[in-house]
Amino acid sequence: MPEETRRVVPIAVRRALGADAECGEPRLLAGGAMHDSWAVTARCGGRDEDLVVRVSPAGRADHEKTQREFVVLRAAREHGVACPRPIAWGVCESGEDFLVMTRMPGDTNPRQLVASPEYARAREAIVPQLAENLARIHAIPLAAIAEAPNMRAPAPGEDPLVALRRQTEAEYRQLMLDPHPAIEWAFRWLDRQLAAMPAPKSDPCVVHGDFRIGNIMYDGEGLTAILDWEGTHLGAPEEDIAWFCTRVWRFSRPDLPAGGLASRDAWVAAYERASGRTVDRARLLAWEVLQNIRWAVITFMQARAHLDGHTVSHELAAIGRRTAETELEILRLTGVVEEARRAG
Amino acid sequence: MQDRPTAAELLDALAGFFRERAQHARDRWERFQFLVAANSLAILKREAELEEDAILAEWERLDSLLGPEPLPLRHRDRVARLRERNAELCEAIRAGSFDGEREGELKRHLYLTVRDKVRIASPDELGEEETSG
Numbered sequence: 001m002p003e004e005t006r007r008v009v010p011i012a013v014r015r016a017l018g019a020d021a022e023c024g025e026p027r028l029l030a031g032g033a034m035h036d037s038w039a040v041t042a043r044c045g046g047r048d049e050d051l052v053v054r055v056s057p058a059g060r061a062d063h064e065k066t067q068r069e070f071v072v073l074r075a076a077r078e079h080g081v082a083c084p085r086p087i088a089w090g091v092c093e094s095g096e097d098f099l100v101m102t103r104m105p106g107d108t109n110p111r112q113l114v115a116s117p118e119y120a121r122a123r124e125a126i127v128p129q130l131a132e133n134l135a136r137i138h139a140i141p142l143a144a145i146a147e148a149p150n151m152r153a154p155a156p157g158e159d160p161l162v163a164l165r166r167q168t169e170a171e172y173r174q175l176m177l178d179p180h181p182a183i184e185w186a187f188r189w190l191d192r193q194l195a196a197m198p199a200p201k202s203d204p205c206v207v208h209g210d211f212r213i214g215n216i217m218y219d220g221e222g223l224t225a226i227l228d229w230e231g232t233h234l235g236a237p238e239e240d241i242a243w244f245c246t247r248v249w250r251f252s253r254p255d256l257p258a259g260g261l262a263s264r265d266a267w268v269a270a271y272e273r274a275s276g277r278t279v280d281r282a283r284l285l286a287w288e289v290l291q292n293i294r295w296a297v298i299t300f301m302q303a304r305a306h307l308d309g310h311t312v313s314h315e316l317a318a319i320g321r322r323t324a325e326t327e328l329e330i331l332r333l334t335g336v337v338e339e340a341r342r343a344g
Numbered sequence: 345m346q347d348r349p350t351a352a353e354l355l356d357a358l359a360g361f362f363r364e365r366a367q368h369a370r371d372r373w374e375r376f377q378f379l380v381a382a383n384s385l386a387i388l389k390r391e392a393e394l395e396e397d398a399i400l401a402e403w404e405r406l407d408s409l410l411g412p413e414p415l416p417l418r419h420r421d422r423v424a425r426l427r428e429r430n431a432e433l434c435e436a437i438r439a440g441s442f443d444g445e446r447e448g449e450l451k452r453h454l455y456l457t458v459r460d461k462v463r464i465a466s467p468d469e470l471g472e473e474e475t476s477g
Contacts, residue, residue, distance in 0.1 A: 179427065181457070184433075185450065318384045319466040328459065
């Protein structure tokens with residue numbers, strides 16, 4: 001499939017930089033099941049530009065999504081967030097959607113960041129940097145993204161936690177392969193928490209939507225960029241703060257809940273310092289339980305992609321067996337594990 | 345009955361083969377694919393060893409939660425019926441049948457059932473406190 005999108009790269013580069021831009025040899029970047037990302041160096045006006053060209057295959061009709069991401073990236077850059085600068089978006093005559101942006105320096109391998117001795121300094125620096133950048137994302141004025149088409153948002157006056165809980169349950173019922181009593185009980189637990197909590201006072205803000213350690217770039221000094229803005233929408237800050245803590249994104253450091261980098265307390269305190277907001281811990285716990293349920297639903301989706309024959313892959317099939325560890329994390333967060341241990 | 349090697353021994357041999365291939369893979373992608381394959385075989389090996397006891401224990405706890413029921417003779421019937429009983433348990437949870445004093449028993453069941461699944465699927469995810477008992 002990647003070879004089919006390679007020929008879009010020079011077309012996109014010329015649309016972004018002008019007809020006289022010279023396009024180097026594109027190199028396929030890792031990751032991305034929905035689209036292909038190409039690194040390319042283009043020469044324009046006597047200068048070299050390092051670019052990333054992301055191409056969605058024809059037939060996916062990703063115009064709206066691509067335009068939305070372009071607007072979001074532009075607003076994030078303008079408000080001081082470390083992220084690629086978007087240059088152009090468009091559609092090829094043959095139907096492929098493309099987004100051209102600057103290539104950021106740094107590495108993306110999260111395993112190396114959480115474990116390697118040579119990144120000890122980066123690990124130290126990156127937690128406050130991530131907190132500051134996340135606070136800037138949440139402070140982007142809604143007017144700056146007004147042009148973004150079809151931005152997902154909770155209904156007026158609706159608690160974003162309630163909205164995402166409802167959406168997650170609908171996906172759970174539609175996609176589950178087996179009944180999951182632990183998840184069923186977790187929805188019930190969530191409803192009890194919601195009933196006991198005051199509604200949030202603040203208005204919805206811009207939420208990154210996939211803020212985790214696998215979606216950032218870093219070098220020896222710390223953070224260089226935040227990537228993957230496809231899921232950006234309006235919601236509550238806790239959605240990103242909690243997603244960063246989900247069990248699956250800690251790699252070899254499950255003992256450090258915040259992305260395998262820091263304790264939950266250190267992470268939340270860094271965010272509070274950076275944003276000037278106060279994070280309600282009970283509400284954040286409810287968000288983290290919900291985000292782990294969301295990951296469980298994603299494990300069903302991945303296994304289904306194989307089982308339905310959509311993408312035949314033993315790797316996707318194996319992810320189906322990761323639902324159990326996610327259920328265990330949900331039972332840890334809700335105190336069930338502790339209670340069972342005390343009962344002996 | 346089958347001759348040696350047992351299912352667990354055969355799966356062990358296969359997992360070893362894939363781990364060995366991973367060492368000599370041509371690139372990172374291939375290495376990763378071999379490691380995932382070896383890991384899946386290790387899951388199946390643990391399943392061959394542990395699943396029967398886990399199913400019996402789950403069945404007994406469901407007897408207590410939902411009312412007793414004779415255990416089917418064949419493994420495949422046990423699995424099919426267990427799936428239905430879990431769906432029944434989900435319905436009862438949704439209906440609020442375990443909201444009150446029976447919630448403690450339910451929570452203990454959820455923990456033990458999930459722990460037994462994790463012992464097979466990803467034992468490294470069990471904290472030290474959870475590996476015993």
